[in-house]
Amino acid sequence: MIKKSFSIFSFGFIFGTILSLFLPFSYQFFIEALKEKVEMQSIISKNFLFTIIFNNIFASFMCSFGSYFLSRLFVFLKSDDRSLKISLFLFPYSILFINGLVLGIFLGHFLFLDLSMFIYGIFPHGIFEIPAIILSGAIGIEIGSRGVLFINERNRLITETKIIAKKKIKEYILVIFLLLIAGIIETYPYILNNIYISLLG
Secondary structure, three states: OHHHHHHHHHHHHHHHHHHHHHOOHHHHHHHHHHHHHHHHHHHHOOOHHHHHHHHHHHHHHHHHHHHHHHHHHHHHOOOOHHHHHHHHHHHHHHHHHHHHHHHHHHHHHHOOOOHHHHHHHHHHHHHHHHHHHHHHHHHHHHHHHHHHOOOOOHHHHHHHHHHHHHHOHHHHHHHHHHHHHHHHHHHHHHHHHHHHHHHHO
16 A cells, blocks of 8 residues: 555655646645644644654554544445445545645756755655655555445444454554654654754743
8 A cells, every 4th residue: 555655645746746737836735734724823832843743643643544534434424335435434535535645746946946945845854754654555545445445334344444454554653653653753853943942032
């Protein structure tokens, strides 16, 4: 499932790069959206490191297990087979694609401006964060793939997805570990700056 997860992420990345090249304002759109999100979250927590790590872990959790919970809801609501199939893959597919899309938009923006800014801005924490995203997507896809085999046996679908979701918790711990490292690297300059300011004050 790693290959499939990587393929969806890559598709989003390629699409985002092309989108950014043909629609340059898409970069500004996402930047403004990210600023608003950060501002809203700063109301809840002033700790930048905590905010980054929480965001990443929440997104990865939904990517891995979001469709597991959503499919249970759809079973409870007695949804049709097509809707139930969608629910089994909705979160991993969409989160992988969106993450690839955003990364691609950033690459497209800096491609002809200053590629080094993209590399220095993404690469240090990206080498941990991107594998974590792809692994969490693979977990979600595997759970969904198991569930879709029992689309006509709703009770067994719940049982089988529950079994595989429990097995995947160990893999998800690795995702958390990777995201913790990525979060520390991403916020390291910010933390140093705060320490420097506090020492001066």
